[in-house]
Each structure stands twice: as C-alpha cells, then as structure tokens.
Amino acid sequence: MVQCTQPPPQLKLPESKITELTDDENHDSPPKPEKRTRMHHIERHRSCVVTLSDIELNGLQPRRLLQTIEKSPGGSQCSLHEETPTDTNASHRHAIADAAWEALKRSIVYFRGQPIGTVAAIDKSQGAALNYDQVFMRDFIPSALAFLMKGEHLIVKNFLVETARLQSREKMVDLFKLGQGVMPASFKVHHRNPTQKTESLLADFGETAIGRVAPVDSGLWWIILLRAYTKWTGDNSLAESPNCQRAMHLILRLCLSEGCDTSPALLCADGCSMIDRRMGIYGYPIEIQALFFMAMRCALSLLKQDSDADFVNHITKRIQALSYHLHSYYWLDFQRLNDIYRYKTEEYSQTALNKFNVIPESIPDWIFDFMPSRGGYFIGNVSPARMDFRWFCLGNFIAILSSLATGEQAEAILDLVEERWQELIGEMPLKICYPAMENQEWQIVTGCDPKNTRWSYHNGGSWPVLLWLLVAVSVKLGRPHLARRAVELMEQRLAKDDFPEYYDGKAGRYVGKQARKFQTWSVAGYLVAKMLLDDPSHLRIVALEDDSHSRAPFLKRSNSCP
Numbered sequence: 001m002v003q004c005t006q007p008p009p010q011l012k013l014p015e016s017k018i019t020e021l022t023d024d025e026n027h028d029s030p031p032k033p034e035k036r037t038r039m040h041h042i043e044r045h046r047s048c049v050v051t052l053s054d055i056e057l058n059g060l061q062p063r064r065l066l067q068t069i070e071k072s073p074g075g076s077q078c079s080l081h082e083e084t085p086t087d088t089n090a091s092h093r094h095a096i097a098d099a100a101w102e103a104l105k106r107s108i109v110y111f112r113g114q115p116i117g118t119v120a121a122i123d124k125s126q127g128a129a130l131n132y133d134q135v136f137m138r139d140f141i142p143s144a145l146a147f148l149m150k151g152e153h154l155i156v157k158n159f160l161v162e163t164a165r166l167q168s169r170e171k172m173v174d175l176f177k178l179g180q181g182v183m184p185a186s187f188k189v190h191h192r193n194p195t196q197k198t199e200s201l202l203a204d205f206g207e208t209a210i211g212r213v214a215p216v217d218s219g220l221w222w223i224i225l226l227r228a229y230t231k232w233t234g235d236n237s238l239a240e241s242p243n244c245q246r247a248m249h250l251i252l253r254l255c256l257s258e259g260c261d262t263s264p265a266l267l268c269a270d271g272c273s274m275i276d277r278r279m280g281i282y283g284y285p286i287e288i289q290a291l292f293f294m295a296m297r298c299a300l301s302l303l304k305q306d307s308d309a310d311f312v313n314h315i316t317k318r319i320q321a322l323s324y325h326l327h328s329y330y331w332l333d334f335q336r337l338n339d340i341y342r343y344k345t346e347e348y349s350q351t352a353l354n355k356f357n358v359i360p361e362s363i364p365d366w367i368f369d370f371m372p373s374r375g376g377y378f379i380g381n382v383s384p385a386r387m388d389f390r391w392f393c394l395g396n397f398i399a400i401l402s403s404l405a406t407g408e409q410a411e412a413i414l415d416l417v418e419e420r421w422q423e424l425i426g427e428m429p430l431k432i433c434y435p436a437m438e439n440q441e442w443q444i445v446t447g448c449d450p451k452n453t454r455w456s457y458h459n460g461g462s463w464p465v466l467l468w469l470l471v472a473v474s475v476k477l478g479r480p481h482l483a484r485r486a487v488e489l490m491e492q493r494l495a496k497d498d499f500p501e502y503y504d505g506k507a508g509r510y511v512g513k514q515a516r517k518f519q520t521w522s523v524a525g526y527l528v529a530k531m532l533l534d535d536p537s538h539l540r541i542v543a544l545e546d547d548s549h550s551r552a553p554f555l556k557r558s559n560s561c562p
C-alpha cells in the first residue's frame with residue numbers, strides 16, 4: 001500500500017544533478033514565453049467542441065475557458081468542474097496525486113549524474129526484473145509529458161538527445177544489420193567499472209526482446225515527443241540541432257522507403273508496438289498507422305526550412321495517401337458494417353467495391369451486437385481478405401489527437417466509448433483492445449501465449465496508462481465528463497493497488513495476473529490525465545490542429561455508389 005503523506009512532495013530534481021548532458025551543443029536556452037496574441041472562439045457542434053486555438057491559452061486562462069464553456073449553450077455537457085473546498089474527495093485525490101509524484105520521482109534514471117528517463121517499473125515483490133528495469137521509449141512518453149507540464153524540461157531533453165545518439169549505433173540481430181533509423185525499444189545504464197564510475201548506455205533495438213521484434217513505434221513516438229518538447233518549451237534549438245534533424249530524417253526514411261507495397265500504410269511484424277507479443281496485429285495495425293500519421297505531421301513542423309524539398313514533398317504526399325487509405329478502408333460504423341455484410345466477392349478491376357476481397361462470412365459475430373447505431377471507429381487492420389474488426393484504443397485515440405479522424409469521426413469514436421462504456425472502460429479504464437480472443441482462436445493467433453489468455457494483458461486487459469489518452473481526446477472534443485468518469489473510477493483503485501501495469505477480466509476488476517506494481521506509465525498516465533483535466537490548455541502539448549485542407553477527398557461509401 002502506498003503511504004500518502006502531506007504536504008505534496010516537490011518534484012524538483014536534486015540541484016547537483018541538473019546540468020546539461022549534451023557537451024556538443026548548448027540547447028538549453030530559456031523557454032520563450034508562449035505567444036498570447038491569437039483570438040479565441042468556442043465552436044459548438046453537437047456537444048461543445050473546444051478548438052486547439054481556444055486551448056492554446058493565448059490570453060485565456062483555464063478558469064475563464066471553463067467558464068466560457070459552461071456558459072455557452074449546451075454547456076452543461078462540458079462540466080469540467082473545479083474542486084471546491086467542500087469537495088469531500090479532494091483530499092483523497094490529492095493524496096493519490098502525491099503518491100504518484102513520489103513514485104514518478106523514484107523511477108528517474110540517471111546517467112553520468114543527469115536524469116535521462118524513467119524505469120518501466122520498480123516492483124520489488126517480483127523476482128526477476130526482466131527488462132522492466134530499463135527505460136522504454138514508449139513508456140517514457142507519459143512521464144515526459146508529466147515532467148514537461150511540471151516544468152522539468154531537462155530530463156525530456158536529455159532523453160531525446162541520448163536516444164538520438166543510440167540510434168546512430170550499429171544494430172545487429174545475428175548477422176543482419178538493422179536499418180539506421182530504428183530507435184531503441186529500451187535502454188539501461190551499464191556500470192562498466194563501478195569503482196571508476198564509468199557508465200555507458202546499453203540499448204535494445206529488438207535484438208534481445210522477447211520475439212526479437214524491432215519497435216516500430218519507438219521512432220514515431222520520438223518525433224511526437226520532440227514536437228511536444230518544442231511546442232511546450234518554445235525552444236526550437238533542440239529540434240533544429242543537426243543530431244535531431246538527422247534522427248528525424250533517418251526514422252522517416254525508414255518508413256517512407258520504397259518497397260513492393262500497394263498501400264501507403266506501414267507494413268509491420270506482429271508485436272512491434274505497445275502490444276509486443278504475438279497478438280495477430282501483423283500487417284498494417286492501426287496503432288502504427290495512426291502514430292505514423294501523427295509523426296509525419298509533427299515532422300513537417302520540425303524539419304528546418306532548408307530541408308530537402310523532395311523529402312518534405314514526399315512526407316506531405318504520404319500523409320494524404322495514408323489519410324485517404326485509412327478513411328476509405330479502416331473506418332467502420334453501422335452503415336459501413338452493413339455494406340461489408342452485403343459485399344460481393346471475387347470482384348476484379350478498378351470498379352471493385354470490395355477491394356480487399358473480404359468474405360462476409362469472415363465477419364465475426366460479436367461485431368454485429370457491439371456496433372451501436374451511433375458511433376464508429378478505425379478497425380484494427382486491413383489486408384487481403386482480412387479485416388481485423390477489433391477495437392484498439394491507442395490507435396483510435398491517436399487518430400483523434402493527430403486529427404487523422406475528422407471532427408465527425410472523432411465524435412463518433414467517443415460516442416462509441418460512451419455507448420460501450422461497460423465493455424471498453426468497465427470497472428478499471430481502459431481496455432487495450434476489444435474483444436479478447438479465446439479457445440482455438442487464442443491458440444492459433446497468439447501461439448498459445450499463457451500471458452495473453454482471454455481478458456488478460458494484451459488480450460483484452462485493461463491498462464491504466466491509456467487513461468491520459470482518453471482524457472486528452474475528451475478534453476479535445478469538449479466532452480470532459482467522460483474523462484472525469486474514467487478518472488474517478490481509476491482513483492478508487494489505482495493507488496490502493498500500487499499502480500499496477502494492467503488489470504484482468506472482462507470488466508477489468510482484477511489486478512493483472514503478472515502485472516508489475518509501481519509501473520511507471522500507470523503512474524505518469526494518471527498524472528498527465530489529472531493535469532489535462534485541471535488545465536485544458538495543456539492539451540496543446542499533444543494535440544494537432546485539423547489541417548483537413550491537406551487531405552485528399554475520401555472514397556465514397558459503397559452504398560452511395562451507383
């Protein structure tokens with residue numbers, strides 16, 4: 001059990017440790033004040049939608065922003081209520097936040113005296129640490145956001161600098177040399193000679209990971225984090241440094257390289273992202289496609305003016321093609337499901353409606369009940385004769401944050417979450433995917449993975465870290481009541497259960513069978529969620545404006561074709 005103490009601990013890192021890690025460049029120019037010039041307006045559609053421009057705090061303080069929302073017509077839907085002194089739960093919430101900040105502070109990893117990341121978990125009760133004692137790229141994202149929002153920028157900068165350095169190492173799996181752009185899944189500090197205090201970083205690019213898969217998401221997250229750092233601090237010098245420009249180029253060149261593909265989506269091996277074990281996500285998983293889309297958009301804002309014009313053009317075209325592809329073939333709602341259900345097969349040529357020759361009999365039974373009349377989402381995967389209808393949380397929420405989803409689609413995704421609350425949120429937010437595979441399907445698809453049994457871990461388990469994404473999209477769409485509901489659920493258990501990595505069961509009631517305690521991204525995810533709710537202006541750190549003008553028009557729905 002966590003002992004929650006008052007007053008709130010200060011996160012400030014020890015003074016002696018806060019010095020620049022980089023010796024080659026001085027990136028640490030003081031943060032520039034945010035521009036406070038743009039006009040604000042609160043747009044209203046079905047519910048109150050807050051545009052990023054509103055939120056960018058350009059002169060509009062959060063409290064005023066909230067008041068504006070609440071005063072505007074239909075504002076009751078957007079009750080981002082503030083704490084009052086009479087709030088009986090307030091002290092409980094403060095205690096959880098304090099415990100979380102303490103845990104986050106304990107997770108910090110130092111390299112040559114500098115903070116460079118956070119360890120995946122500190123669970124003394126478990127025997128072998130496996131690789132949970134390492135700093136994972138994807139796990140560090142919520143930590144980084146929490147640090148940035150708290151004003152601790154240096155750890156994020158050091159992380160970006162050091163991982164860019166790791167990227168330039170030669171990476172081998174047996175006799176095979178990995179692409180230059182591959183970023184590490186994780187790294188740890190290696191004490192070569194404890195007496196001489198010589199430290200180096202040991203990275204894992206997939207060559208020691210279970211399943212030997214390279215983390216495709218790492219590089220994409222790296223670019224997204226670089227944009228978050230730049231946007232938040234106003235310090236462009238890091239992104240503009242030769243090392244960061246090079247790292248971005250290498251990551252994107254890897255993703256944009258020509259192959260034999262007929263699709264703009266990124267072809268991946270199973271287990272190449274947060275779900276890092278075999279789970280039938282090989283091919284073109286939505287998580288990677290949404291991250292790819294977001295990373296490309298972030299890169300466009302970070303690449304220097306004098307960057308190779310062909311390269312920039314290539315990225316722009318790929319953004320359009322990917323967006324078109326995902327909208328045309330991944331988007332699913334009631335109407336589209338009905339269209340697919342009535343698909344003809346064996347069509348040939350350009351006029352085919354059923355382009356991937358999906359056999360309607362392959363549509364799983366569960367989707368017919370699961371699909372509400374109001375709502376929709378991007379399905380998990382599309383490839384020849386295969387549509388993976390499973391719901392994947394991360395891909396869909398990144399689609400909203402990156403504005404890959406149109407405004408209407410974004411609302412529909414949240415409608416689905418609201419309509420299927422029991423299934424997707426249950427008692428402990430949030431399901432990583434839905435539904436779980438069981439029996440023979442589980443045997444075949446996971447290879448009988450005992451860690452991924454039904455409703456456990458990656459196979460329909462509930463992951464607290466995903467809370468920050470739900471909160472971010474709810475705030476973006478002006479529907480924070482959803483976020484508040486989920487946060488309240490989490491607050492009943494998270495600290496009491498020692499911040500577990502995941503929960504098991506259909507409703508997420510049980511602490512996961514093999515879940516680590518004090519899992520850092522469960523801790524940080526909660527803190528980021530809280531900070532986003534407390535101050536919606538923080539959303540600018542991770543949300544991109546809609547730039548629909550750069551999108552190609554989407555494919556017409558089959559039912560509207562002659």
Ligand code: GLC
Nearest residue numbers: 120136138139273274275276
């Ligand atoms: C597990 C998760 C992965 C995470 C790692 C460290 O392998 O599947 O997503 O990055 O643990 O927490």
